[in-house]
Amino acid sequence: xxxTVGKAFVVVAAILSLFVAASAGIAAETVKVGVLxxxxxxxxxxGEIEKRSYEMAAEEINAKGGVNGRKIELLFEDDTGKPDVxxxxxxxxxxxxxVPVITGGYSxxxxxxAAPVAQQFxxxxxxxxxxxxxxxxxxxxxxxxxNPPASEYPNSVKSFxxxxxxxxxxxxxxxxxxAFGQSxxxxxxxxxxxLGLKILVKEGYQAGAIxxxxxxxxxxxxxxDMIYMVSYVMDASLLMRQSKELRINPKLFVGGGAGFTLxxxxxxxxxxxxxxxxxxxxxxxxxxxxxxxxxxKFKKKYGSETEYHGAEAYAxxxxxxxxxxxxKSITPKDVRDALAKTDMKTxxxxxxxxxxxxxxxxxxxxxxxVQWQKGVLEAVWPKSVATKxxxxxxxxxxxxx
Amino acid sequence: MDVFLQTLVAGILxxxxxxxxxxxxxxxMGVMGIINLAxxxxxxxxxxxxxxxxxxxxxxxxxxxxxMPLLFLLGVTIxxxxxxxxxxxxxxxxxxxxxxxxxxxxxLTEIVRFIFSSDYKYITTSYSNQTFYLGNIxxxxxxxxxxxxxxxxxxxxxxxxxxxxxxxxxxxTAQDKDAATLMGVxxxxxxxxxxxxxxxxxxxxxxxxxxxxxIFPDLGGPFTAKAFIITILGGLGSTVGAIFGxxxxxxxxxxxxxxxxxEYEDIIGLTIFVLVLLFLPGGFKRLxxx
Numbered sequence: 001x002x003x004t005v006g007k008a009f010v011v012v013a014a015i016l017s018l019f020v021a022a023s024a025g026i027a028a029e030t031v032k033v034g035v036l037x038x039x040x041x042x043x044x045x046x047g048e049i050e051k052r053s054y055e056m057a058a059e060e061i062n063a064k065g066g067v068n069g070r071k072i073e074l075l076f077e078d079d080t081g082k083p084d085v086x087x088x089x090x091x092x093x094x095x096x097x098x099v100p101v102i103t104g105g106y107s108x109x110x111x112x113x114a115a116p117v118a119q120q121f122x123x124x125x126x127x128x129x130x131x132x133x134x135x136x137x138x139x140x141x142x143x144x145x146x147n148p149p150a151s152e153y154p155n156s157v158k159s160f161x162x163x164x165x166x167x168x169x170x171x172x173x174x175x176x177x178x179a180f181g182q183s184x185x186x187x188x189x190x191x192x193x194x195l196g197l198k199i200l201v202k203e204g205y206q207a208g209a210i211x212x213x214x215x216x217x218x219x220x221x222x223x224x225d226m227i228y229m230v231s232y233v234m235d236a237s238l239l240m241r242q243s244k245e246l247r248i249n250p251k252l253f254v255g256g257g258a259g260f261t262l263x264x265x266x267x268x269x270x271x272x273x274x275x276x277x278x279x280x281x282x283x284x285x286x287x288x289x290x291x292x293x294x295x296x297k298f299k300k301k302y303g304s305e306t307e308y309h310g311a312e313a314y315a316x317x318x319x320x321x322x323x324x325x326x327x328k329s330i331t332p333k334d335v336r337d338a339l340a341k342t343d344m345k346t347x348x349x350x351x352x353x354x355x356x357x358x359x360x361x362x363x364x365x366x367x368x369x370v371q372w373q374k375g376v377l378e379a380v381w382p383k384s385v386a387t388k389x390x391x392x393x394x395x396x397x398x399x400x401x
Numbered sequence: 402m403d404v405f406l407q408t409l410v411a412g413i414l415x416x417x418x419x420x421x422x423x424x425x426x427x428x429x430m431g432v433m434g435i436i437n438l439a440x441x442x443x444x445x446x447x448x449x450x451x452x453x454x455x456x457x458x459x460x461x462x463x464x465x466x467x468x469m470p471l472l473f474l475l476g477v478t479i480x481x482x483x484x485x486x487x488x489x490x491x492x493x494x495x496x497x498x499x500x501x502x503x504x505x506x507x508x509l510t511e512i513v514r515f516i517f518s519s520d521y522k523y524i525t526t527s528y529s530n531q532t533f534y535l536g537n538i539x540x541x542x543x544x545x546x547x548x549x550x551x552x553x554x555x556x557x558x559x560x561x562x563x564x565x566x567x568x569x570x571x572x573x574t575a576q577d578k579d580a581a582t583l584m585g586v587x588x589x590x591x592x593x594x595x596x597x598x599x600x601x602x603x604x605x606x607x608x609x610x611x612x613x614x615x616i617f618p619d620l621g622g623p624f625t626a627k628a629f630i631i632t633i634l635g636g637l638g639s640t641v642g643a644i645f646g647x648x649x650x651x652x653x654x655x656x657x658x659x660x661x662x663x664e665y666e667d668i669i670g671l672t673i674f675v676l677v678l679l680f681l682p683g684g685f686k687r688l689x690x691x
Contacts, residue, residue, distance in 0.1 A: 042619050044519035177664035204664035208623060210418075210614055213411040213539075214658035217404050234521050234615040245532040246407075246539050268523035268615060272530055 030073035031066070031324055033058075033317075034093035036104040036114055041081035042208075045233075046106055050128065050313035051076060052302055053294075054104075057317030067324040075099060079106070083113035090117040090125075101126065101324065101335045103316050106309075108132035108150070108179040115143050124323075124336040128316035129309055132179045133187075137358040142332075144339050144353050144361045146319060147312050150180055151187030153256055153279050156367040157228075158191050160277075160381045164392055165252055168225040170198045172250075174215060174239065175230040177204035184230040184256050200224050207235055212242050219248060226252040233259030237269040244272040244397050251393035252277060263305045266375050273372045275394040280370050282308035282348055283379050285387050290347040308348075315348035403537045408659040409652070410538055416651025417548035420555055421606040422624060423631030424643040425599035428558075430632055431575035431639070432595040433484075435498045439506035441624030443600045446509055447472050447607030448616045449517060455524045455611075462546070465608040469601045476600025479505060480593045506621060514618040522616040529612045547609035554605055558598075559640050571595055603628075630674045636684025645685040649673070 035054055038047035054074055062071045075097050077089035093099050094117070102118055103126040105111035111130025118125035119140040127135065127143065131150040136143060161168055171192060175185035181204065192199055200222040203215040216239070219227060227250050229239055236259035243253070253276045259265055260278035284295035294314050298306040319342055324330060327338040340361065343352045353361040369381035371390055378388035422444065429437045447468040454464040483505065484498050531542040562568035573581040574591045582588050631650055635642025650670055657669035677684060 040514070040519070042617065044514075044619075045521060045617075048519060203662060205658075206664055206666050209663065209666060210610070211411050211415050211544075211655065212663070214408050214655050215663045217407040217411075218659060221404055234523075234617075237523070237615070241530050242541075244530055245541055264521055264523075268521070268525065270525055270530060 030071045031330055032073050032075055032097055032099045033320055033324075034090070034097060034099035034102040034104075035074055035076045036079050036086060036089050036093070036102060036106075036110070037076060038081040038106050038110070039076065039078040043081040043107055046129075046309050047078075049306055049310040050104065050106060053298065053306065053310040053313035054317050056294075056298060056301065057314045057321075061317070061321045067321060067330075072321060072324075077104075079110045079114070081107055081110065083109050086110035086114040087117050090114045091121075094118070094121045094123050099123065100330050100332050101320055101339075103320050104128060104313070105130040108135070108183065111135055112179065115140060118142055121332075122336075123332040124339055126316055126320055126339065128312040132183045133359075136360055136362045139360055141361070142336055144342075144363075146316050146348065146351055146363045147281060148365050148367065149359065149362065150183040151190075152365075153184060153281070153367055154188050154191055154228075155279075156369045156381060157188075157254055157256070157277075157279050158195065160369050160390075161195055161197075164381070164390065165226070168197065168251055170200050170222075170224040171226040171228055172201040172203075172219045172222060172224040173199055173228050174201075174203050174205065174219070175256075176207050176232065176235060178207065181230045188228055188230075188256065197226075205235070207232060209235065209238075212239050213246065216242055216246050216248060220246050224250055226250050226254060228254045228256060229260070230256040231259050233262045233265050234268065236260050236265050237273070240269045240272040240276060247397045249394075249396040253394060254278065261307055261370060261377060263307075263377075266372055266377070271400070274374065274400070275372065275391060277369055277371045277380075277390075279367050280308055281365065281367055282311045283368060283370055283377065284311075285379055286349070286368070286385055288347055288349050289345055294347045311348045315346035315351065318346050319344065319351050404659060406538050408655045410540060412652035412655030413648060414541070414544040414548045414651070415655065416648030417551040418544070418606055418610060418647075419627060419631055419651050420644045420647025421551040421609070422603055422628050423635065423647045424555055424558060424640060425602035425606075426628040427632045427635055427639060427643040427646075428571075428595055428602070429599040432571060433498070433592055435484075435502070436629060436632070437502050437596075437599065438499060438625055438629075439479075439502040439509060439621070440599070440603055440628045441626070442506040442509040442621030443472060443476070444603045444607040444610075444624055445616070445618065445621040446475070446513065447604035448611045448620070449513055449522075450604075451608045451611045452522050452524055452616055455526075461524055461526065461608050461612050462550075464611075465550075465605055468604045468608050472604035473597040473601035476597035477593050479600075480596035484596070485589065485592065506625070510618050510621060517618065519618060524611050524616075526612045541613065543613045547613070550609055551606070554602065555640070555644055558602070562640060567594070627670070630670055633674055634677050634684055639684065642685045649685075 037050050038044055058072045058074050077093055079086035079089050101124045105127040106129045108130045111127055112132055112135050115135055119142045122142055124142045127145040129147055133149040133151050136145050173185055175181040201219050255278040261280045266273040284292050322344055323335055323338040327334040349365050351363050370377050371380045380386050380390035426437055426440045450468040451461050451464040487498050528542045532539045562572055570586045570591050573586055574588050578588055631646040635646030653669050653673050654666050658666055
């Protein structure tokens with residue numbers, strides 16, 4: 001009698017433990033997503049904005065049931081802004097963590113170095129920011145890009161010059177001597193040719209310079225109608241401050257993306273930032289579902305402001321989650337196939353990976369013109385999304401109040 | 402002509418600041434025979450001190466009088482408790498002190514990142530964006546003031562080394578440590594004071610740079626490299642050499658930026674560095690003999 005009870009107890013216990021093990025197994029099995037970002041080093045500022053955006057998006061997705069009941073687990077790899085570190089970071093994510101999909105990729109140089117690794121191991125890589133054109137021009141079938149390539153950043157500038165600033169005939173081009181800067185400046189040169197703009201001065205500079213006066217002096221001597229700059233935030237701020245010091249008065253100051261849209265730019269440059277135009281990929285006032293909500297939520301949660309880089313990362317997380325949900329199985333191959341069929345609306349705009357020109361699996365998006373007016377970044381072009389009318393031409397420094 | 406003059410002015414103003422950055426390193430180099438590879442990081446720390454004081458409403462030029470003593474104390478502590486113990490261990494070569502400074506630099510950077518995060522900080526003062534004109538040439542007010550203060554410090558340093566007892570002891574230690582010890586100079590104390598002075602001087606440079614530049618934890622590295630170039634240019638351990646080295650580097654960068662292209666700024670500095678090593682191995686010190 002005692003024996004039977006004992007046996008029955010053992011059986012029940014065994015069954016119970018099976019259940020527990022099984023349910024624990026389900027709960028513990030997360031979907032790992034690798035994220036490559038610069039978390040330390042000089043680009044860490046943007047890396048942080050993007051990391052927080054990824055985390056925020058993942059939390060939202062997990063709160064709504066995750067990927068078919070499984071929670072998303074983000075594995076961040078710090079690329080420190082260096083291509084070789086980025087490469088080994090991706091290798092680590094693939095070989096050791098066995099992630100089915102990788103996303104992130106901030107600087108162009110790092111992304112360009114990391115993409116071939118993902119392609120070689122056949123693990124899909126959804127790029128959110130790295131924008132050098134050639135990354136999606138190599139026919140890689142495991143590389144997807146959400147943000148437009150660097151050459152398309154100035155599209156809105158082009159239409160602004162055609163639509164409003166028709167009397168701009170000459171330009172000066174200043175760019176950071178990096179993969180992104182060179183790529184952007186080259187495409188601006190081509191656009192300028194198409195628009196009949198004459199480029200009087202073209203100067204690269206090294207990021208982190210203290211004194212831009214030598215090149216600005218040259219620009220002043222050339223007296224162009226427009227100055228086009230491709231710079232990160234603090235170089236951008238110094239360029240504008242020193243332009244003001246030298247009283248350079250073109251009709252237009254235009255920043256080609258990157259640093260000119262950040263709140264830090266306006267705060268550190270002070271009144272020297274006023275009137276500066278910038279091409280941007282995103283502002284929170286755009287009519288995309290969740291754009292405003294993302295911006296407000298980010299500000300509330302982290303107490304700091306976000307900008308287009310963050311929106312890219314936030315959208316990338318949703319795109320990845322969407323593909324994981326639709327994939328037949330959570331393997332790199334199936335996730336890749338699901339990604340290729342992506343067609344969704346995100347806070348960053350519609351996402352669909354298409355092939356055009358030389359590019360493959362590239363998302364095609366509009367770009368916008370914004371202008372700093374009294375310390376506020378206003379969308380001014382195209383008119384359909386404008387929050388304020390543009391101020392053109394920019395008033396000369398000594399006539400400003 | 403305007404372009405040339407403007408470039409010249411920009412180069413000299415920047416050079417004054419470079420001299421102040423270089424002079425601290427050259428002092429340490431002369432006395433201890435080691436390159437302090439945490440030099441730029443010490444400057445970064447001083448800039449954060451300036452930043453914190455500025456948020457409390459203290460002007461960067463007044464913050465200088467807080468940052469300098471603070472960094473002096475830090476320098477003294479580093480030399481006394483982190484670098485000197487390495488000299489006492491027999492098997493350890495002087496290179497190990499250099500490695501130690503690299504480590505100190507990293508620790509300082511990461512501590513600052515931990516406290517302030519990687520965000521860019523900046524100090525905006527009423528004179529940050531101010532300029533005055535002489536003819537057609539613009540002078541940035543902040544950089545001109547910085548130049549003046551930098552020159553004042555450098556000259557003061559020069560006379561301190563030349564005329565005071567402590568200065569003489571420092572020079573004696575730099576020239577021949579053993580002989581100085583035999584003459585009754587407490588060389589251990591001298592090294593500690595020298596490191597403190599070096600840190601204090603670079604702190605001054607940081608305070609002067611803060612209103613015109615920006616502040617982030619990784620700012621140290623490039624400035625350590627610049628200080629190193631200046632030290633080699635000037636001749637190891639030479640104060641006057643450091644002034645020449647700083648101004649030369651500033652001028653070379655500006656002239657290079659105007660006439661070759663600003664993207665070559667660093668290449669120009671390093672090219673001069675190599676040329677000096679090849680053709681004037683003692684640096685400018687060889688020409689001045691001080």
